[in-house]
Amino acid sequence: MANQTRFMAPGLHPDSRGVALGRLVLVLLPSLDRVVGLFRALSERISLDDVLTALKIVQVRTPLQSREFVVELPVSGSHAADGLAATAALLGGLSFTGTSKHFVKYRDSRSPLGYDVDSLHAGQGDYVLYDSDFVQAYQREREIPFAQLVLNLAPQREREDRLQASDQALLRVVPGLWRAIVSYLHRSRCACEVAACERQPQGARAAAAEQPERFYLLRCRLAPRMEGLFRSTPGVELHRLVAKQVAVELGYRHPLALGSCGSIFDEGSFYLFSGSRGALDVLAASPAFVPAGSLVQLATQALPTETLKGSAAESVTVPLRLVLAGGARPPAVAARVPVAQAPWLKKLIYLLPPPAFAELALCATEDFIYLYSAHAIEYIPLGEMYHQVAPGVLAPIGYELLPRVHPDVLVQHLGSGEDKLVFFTPEGKAPVWIGRERFTPLSRRALAAVALARPEPTPLDAEAGAGAGAIQNDPLGLFPLWGFREGEK
Amino acid sequence: MIEPRAFLRRFVLPLCAGGELHVGRPLGAAELATLLKETELELHEENRLLAEARARVLSSVWLYPLEVGWDTPSARLAAAIHNLLALSHPDLGGRRARERIERFTAGLLALPPPAEVEELLRRHSLCAGVLELTRTDVDLDTWAAVYSFRGQEPPRRLLRWKGLRRVREARRTLRWLEEEAMDEAQVGLLGALFAASPLTALLSPTRARPPLELGGLARYLRTAAVARLCVHAYLELGLRAVGPSLARAFWQLSNGEARRRDGALETICGLVGYLFAARALARPAEPLEGPEELEADLPAVLLALSGCGQLPSAEALGDAEVARQLARQNELTRRRLGAEAERALTLRLQRSLAA
Structure with a gap:
């Protein structure tokens, strides 16, 4: 084969390395599961989208009526063909190359530049394969569309599968649960979108004219703690979006890397691979997702800062100003303690009387710890004290807000009140608002979450063995009941 | 004398x-008094670790945070469980010694019923471990004799010259609650332990002994959160596994005097209806088949509830699909059992409800 530039087999030509190569590499495999295995391996290594246009899976028949499978894959050079041949060899397949009908054996270690034929086989057949040991003609029986192969494969269990921070989660929820779950996600401040979907019954059920099955899809990014919850909740399936219109149930993996063959999925449809049900839900239309915020009662909507800086209204309004004020000192209802003073606060908490624990609520941020009491904050001589200018609007003691508008106007303007507290700080920075639900009562040990230094004790050996207890009978000695009394003397 | 911190750490x-x-x-009155003193030493490392471990047990069944401290019921229950296990100790003395321990342990378990859900959960956090206890027994067969060690390692002298002495070692791990040979008194104490921790009893319906008895437990199921917790646990275990025990306990309750206590029978009727509704919600279009034995047939109980008008209406269920699934389940059971059996079951339940 060395230096040979013309070949007897049609469609063969030397590539840049001198290897005899046709436009296609053809892999002969004995069964369909080997075909799936081949694509499993290939989908991990190459993008199948690049070869899908010319890819064919054909069931062929020999003159002795035995059935085999032929996979035609287009190749651009011998480097790509080497990879294909190596993968095919792992699965017990034979690799051939050619352009149409006549395919000769692809190169191997005995003939590094490939093979040619002495003469062409004259028999009938759609494919004629020339190996070093045999020449065989095959009749084409049927073609298996690649998309059909992919969609018919059931996802496989993968126990260690976990959601990553970057993964978009999709919850498939039965009709009775979706409202509760949307409310839960909204309360947990997980932005999510909801879509109502219907799955048309298939097969015998469709023939029996059954009603379409209705379910709901929730698209969101989940906090890690929610993953276990949703995976163990009956009626909820947790999926991971692997492509724009494809999702696979968490804990399962499609045999092929679906990202490498995204073009087989119809742009207008939506595909949901469920491992636990062993089913594929194909939605004829993309789900119309609606933000969940518009479906639940809003009580804690964020206050847009732009409201305070509205440029359109600036020409006719004056900004709120925090100015020094004299006169009687109003009662303090809140305090802002720098995080640096947290150890002092911690010591102080030990001295607080019981009523203070019932009244005081705490919210820790990166720089400050905010303390709030609905009545009066009298026990904390730390940080900066705040008084209430209007319901939910707080200004430092010794300051007031100008202009002196009616408190109701101030509340309406700032959107404070039942849901949030707005702190005007003397540093001249923008006011800070904190949702009231962020304030935790002191009695619930909120302070422990504020990264206060605390040495971690060394765990004992017994704690290491989690799970069931194993009984170990210790020696009891000669008199096991020595000193045993049933009651006080 | 017992060292409380060592007892906490090792047991x-x-x-x-x-x-x-x-x-x-075995722990006696003096040891119990020492353990009770431990409640004053909340700052011990063992106490903190124990509280964390109990909170972990609870976190699998209860959604809300709960303080779990070492208190008097905890000390009594821990001592009682220890003594119950000590009764299976191979080195324990004879009959009189056993009777003394049994008498004292019964006294330990005579706790007042939990007055609130928190106490119910606290007791369960300590007793749940009993359900999973295992013990490894070793049988040594030598050329001269056969030795048996229950929960103990054989002495090294017996393992020497294995080839010469033809030593064969057989290890077997048994589940203590199900496989340990117990006498009647021990089974009685086990029943008292489950009575002292009702949630543990409710969450282990399939246990071999003592069998589930719903009469004393129904009052706790009137708390919605506890009922929901149990239903979810039963669905996790699977109704095919839980169904026979529940059905037997249901018919036993309907026959006994306990049914009148605090409307116990009506509560359990509600629980069974809720159980099937939750199942229909979670797994549509999959009716449950019952076993051959009618007393152990939970779908038959649902059919009887339907006949007595104890099932909530479609509006009360809040989901037409769930109501349809329940009706389908009953239809399948009716076809399987026949109209005669349905009439008999309904009549039997009606009489119990009316009595």
Whole structure:
């Protein structure tokens, strides 16, 4: 084969390395599961989208009526063909190359530049394969569309599968649960979108004219703690979006890397691979997702800062100003303690009387710890004290807000009140608002979450063995009941 | 005399968190008094670890945070469980010694019923470990004799010259609650332990002994959160596994005097209806088949409830699909059992409800 530039087999030509190569590499495999295995391996290594246009899976028949499978894959050079041949060899397949009908054996270690034929086989057949040991003609029986192969494969269990921070989660929820779950996600401040979907019954059920099955899809990014919850909740399936219109149930993996063959999925449809049900839900239309915020009662909507800086209204309004004020000192209802003073606060908490624990609520941020009491904050001589200018609007003691508008106007303007507290700080920075639900009562040990230094004790050996207890009978000695009394003397 | 911190570390902590739990001499009144003093030493490291382990046990069944401290019921229950296990100790003395321990342990378990859900959960956090206890027994067969060690390692002298002495070692791990040979008194104490921790009893319906008895437990199921917790646990275990025990306990309750206590029978009727509704919600279009034995047939109970008008209406269920699934389940059971059996079951339940 060395230096040979013309070949007897049609469609063969030397590539840049001198290897005899046709436009296609053809892999002969004995069964369909080997075909799936081949694509499993290939989908991990190459993008199948690049070869899908010319890819064919054909069931062929020999003159002795035995059935085999032929996979035609287009190749651009011998480097790509080497990879294909190596993968095919792992699965017990034979690799051939050619352009149409006549395919000769692809190169191997005995003939590094490939093979040619002495003469062409004259028999009938759609494919004629020339190996070093045999020449065989095959009749084409049927073609298996690649998309059909992919969609018919059931996802496989993968126990260690976990959601990553970057993964978009999709919850498939039965009709009775979706409202509760949307409310839960909204309360947990997980932005999510909801879509109502219907799955048309298939097969015998469709023939029996059954009603379409209705379910709901929730698209969101989940906090890690929610993953276990949703995976163990009956009626909820947790999926991971692997492509724009494809999702696979968490804990399962499609045999092929679906990202490498995204073009087989119809742009207008939506595909949901469920491992636990062993089913594929194909939605004829993309789900119309609606933000969940518009479906639940809003009580804690964020206050847009732009409201305070509205440029359109600036020409006719004056900004709120925090100015020094004299006169009687109003009662303090809140305090802002720098995080640096947290150890002092911690010591102080030990001295607080019981009523203070019932009244005081705490919210820790990166720089400050905010303390709030609905009545009066009298026990904390730390940080900066705040008084209430209007319901939910707080200004430092010794300051007031100008202009002196009616408190109701101030509340309406700032959107404070039942849901949030707005702190005007003397540093001249923008006011800070904190949702009231962020304030935790002191009695619930909120302070422990504020990264206060605390040495971690060394765990004992017994704690290491989690799970069931194993009984170990210790020696009891000669008199096991020595000193045993049933009651006080 | 017992060393309380060692007892917490070597017995109570493994009971809750897993690992080797060491059973030693039975605990008496003096030891209990020492353990109760431990409630004053909240700052011990063992106490903190134990509280964390108990909180971990609870976190699998209860959604809300709960303070779990070492208190008097905890000390009594821990001592009682220890003594119950000590009764299976191979080195324990004869009949009189056993009777003394049994008498004292019965006294330990005579706790007042939990007055609130928190107490119910606290007791369960300590007793749940009993359901999973295992013990490894070793049988040594030598050329001269056969030795048996229950929960103990054989002495090294017996393992020497294995080839010469033809030593064959057989290890077997048994589940203590199900496989340990117990006498009547021990089974009685086990019943008292489950009575002292009703949630543990409710969450282990399939246990071999003592069998589930719903009469004393129904009052706790009137708390919605507890009922929901149990239903979810039963659905996790699977109704095919839980169904026979529940059905037997249901018919036993309907026949007994306990049914009148605090509307116990009506509560359990509600529980069964809720159980099937939750199942229909979670797994549509999959009716449950019952076993051959009619007393153990939970779908038959649902059919009887339907006949007595004890099932909530479609509006009350809140989901037409769930109501349809329940009706389908009943239709399948009716076809399987026949109209005669349905009439008999309905009549039987009607009489119990009316009595």
